[in-house]
Amino acid sequence: MRGGRAGIIAAIAAVVALGLAGCGENQQVTVYKQGKYQGKPDAKPWDSPQYGGDQAKWEREIQQRTQSQNEYVRIGG
Numbered sequence: 214m215r216g217g218r219a220g221i222i223a224a225i226a227a228v229v230a231l232g233l234a235g236c237g238e239n240q241q242v243t244v245y246k247q248g249k250y251q252g253k254p255d256a257k258p259w260d261s262p263q264y265g266g267d268q269a270k271w272e273r274e275i276q277q278r279t280q281s282q283n284e285y286v287r288i289g290g
Contacts, residue, residue, distance in 0.1 A: 245251075258264075259271035280286050 257268070259268045260266055264271045264274075
């Protein structure tokens with residue numbers, strides 16, 4: 214009988230410990246400042262080493278890629 218009682222007390226202690234652990238959770242809400250972007254600055258896609266800052270070359274390649282995905286152009290229709 215004594216072994217069963219110790220098991221119940223251990224189970225109650227575990228439930229209490231888990232309950233108290235849940236109470237210690239910190240809030241994970243981001244505080245935003247109005248008008249301030251706090252992330253990393255975005256770079257223009259044509260500022261990559263592949264294009265070297267040439268926006269016109271980047272736009273031509275995007276247009277060519279778009280036309281390559283156009284089914285009417287691909288099948289000659």
